[in-house]
Amino acid sequence: MHPNRHGHWPDRLHRLWQSAFASVSTRQFADELYSGLLDLPGVQAVFGARLSPEDEVMVTRWADAAGLRTGPDGLAADIAALVTDLPHDGAVLPLPVLARCSPGLAARTVASGGDGMLVIAFGVAERGRGVLGLATVADASDTERLTTALTQVIEVVVAADHRISEQRALEDHQAVDALLAEASLRMDASLDITDTLRAVLRMVVPALADGAAVHIRRDERMVQVAAAHVDARREQVLADHLRAGRWAGEPVVTDTSTAVDGPLPAGLPDEVGLDTMTMGVLRARGRDVGLLTFFHRGEPGKRVTMRVLHDLASRAALAIDNATLYEQRRHDVASLQQHLLPAVLPTVPGLEFAAGYNAADHALEVGGDFYGVVDQPDGAVVALVGDVCGRGAPATALTGLARHTLETVLAEGGPAPHALGILNRKMLRDRISRFLTIATATLTPGAGGEWWVETQSAGHPPPLFVRRDGSVVESGCRGRLVGVLRDLGLRPATDRLLPGELLVMFSDGLIEARDADGGFYGDVELARTLTRSRELPLAELVGALLGGSDRYHVNDDVAVLVVRNHGTTVLDRVLPPHEVSPAVDLALRELSHGSALLDRAALPDHLARFATGPTDIRAKVAGDATWARIELTAVDPNGGTAWTELTA
Amino acid sequence: MDRTDSVTDANLVLVVEDSEVDREAIDRALSRSHPELQLEFLPNGNAVLDRLRDPTRPRPALMFLDLSMPGVDGYGVLSSVRADPAFAALTIIVLTSSTTSADIERCYAAGADSYIYKPVNFALFRTVLQGAVDYWHSLPSPD
Known part of the structure; x- marks a missing residue:
């Protein structure tokens, strides 16, 4: 049937x-x-x-x-x-x-x-x-x-x-794998570890947990850097509770050595609504760098195996460790780079110097570019910019050798070609496999505020002169790389630097900076920038050059050194605002020796407005009989600077 | 009939999502994890208020809301729905591919109940949706 x-x-x-x-x-x-x-x-x-x-x-x-x-x-x-x-x-x-x-x-x-x-x-x-x-x-x-x-x-x-x-087990496995993969991608792609961990928590909640938090060790304490809760209204309560240093029923998280995987009672306020937790210590190279905690209502879901938690924790730990090491290395590199450059440039009557350095994007090695200014016993001054081939420790060592050799010889009065020759012979004798390029400019005072400039180039971009009318002229000096052949083949050039004119020296990373279309900064725009910006305070001019005129991406190591001949300084005093105009007027009369063009009855409008503020003004006037620069700087650090240049 | 007379259906979920692909993924995911749910889809934010105020149809207890939509975007929908106290009990879960703090804070300020990251992987997406629905369905009803 x-x-x-x-x-x-x-x-x-x-x-x-x-x-x-x-x-x-x-x-x-x-x-x-x-x-x-x-x-x-x-x-x-x-x-x-x-x-x-x-x-x-x-x-x-x-x-x-x-x-x-x-x-x-x-x-x-x-x-x-x-x-x-x-x-x-x-x-x-x-x-x-x-x-x-x-x-x-x-x-x-x-x-x-x-x-x-x-x-x-x-x-x-x-x-x-x-x-x-x-x-x-x-x-x-x-x-x-x-x-x-x-x-x-x-x-x-x-x-x-x-x-x-x-x-379901297969799909859960796929979901967890996807989460781990996406979290790893996020963590690998960014060095902003706090921001990245916040994003990772958003993936975890609510896929694996109803709430989650990340603590990172800072100053021997575990500090909460991210918290998430599936319920927006409870998220703030959770974050406030953790931020106050309370966590897992403990008043302050300090010690991870006794941490237990869980599930454990969460020890959170009732209003958070999450009563259990599982946790993983973020451990990298034997160091506890943080804590990853999942919070749950009741028992954790099946997906939250300790393997998953530990897997995510170990990936996060590695990311934190990498980011920390990277920052430490960056700091060390920046510090070492700073020591390879002069702390201050010398003060030379009649001349003004400004220099700047751009480190290559995300570089973790010291670059070989350098600059310097050396006083000579006879009153001459030698400005130099160099570029050692390569990066890292060998380049750093050669940079130190080059600067020390050149500056020692120059400071004793040796001419620049002599100093370059000594360095070249030493590099060849010591069989140093690297080479360097260098440009020097020896400035010797002349009559009437002018300076004679003898430039040398050993395989380096020749210096540029910016004339009073804004025209940009390249020095005619030429020569071979240092450290390759016995004869440097130096062909110096001699030019005059009048008051109001600039000497600009730089390494090749500046002219090789490219814009979005692939054009080089050095082709046209560098000269245009110098013409347009020649009256800027020198530090601002150097900043504009290293910024690629806001169009060219200067992403290599670059050293820039700019010298301005500002002639004779006839006024450099801090004055109350109402005394600025008469003092500048008097200074211009002193410079002009009766020339009608510099003999102004009043300040230009923008300077006159600048001098009506409540704070004292540092007024500077310098130049010669046919050119003058007036620069007013508010003593208040936020007051700024205004300037003008007058040409007879 | 006064609009507040509409009955809330605890198993009715309104999904406001302009992407057809994402609508299909949400349908596929929730019909497997929560077959008891009835899903209703709107392809943009323009008609959300009219739908919620329709006295002839039951009101959803939960709404999934995409943030980036042409016309009235998710922020606009959030603001207008939360401006009407009649919809205070409606749970709104924002779905977005952004994890930036500014976006999250903006959504919370506008009255979102949950901020859910929308992953690319379907298995993970299903898990995320399931986790969100499990959480809100397990809470005691405000009534």
């Missing part, structure tokens, strides 16, 4: 297999399952339950003539009363027996019209158990056939449950 009263049980079983294998949860084929069993002869009601490995009743369903219901009131408790004696091979429990074990279930059976219950327990995925029961009428049912049918249904449930469980 067939177990189905309508004789179609094989068809229903077949449809159940189909539904079960198309479903992604047992809920999706529950209708098919319960209605099929309910149709069996003598079956008045069907119940089902899923139990945890600890036999906690997690999901219940009940189907009878009124339909299928999930989690009806009290059913979980009724089934819980049965769980200690659940049969695995099927047995009909008569009402008296059922009533002793579970009075509630017995009452439900009676209410459905049954007089006994066939119950079978079975194992499901993740060490859980399932229970299916049929409320039966003894006279109308065939226990053996019902047991067979129930066993067949259980085979479907178990197979589908394992498949669904494996599929």
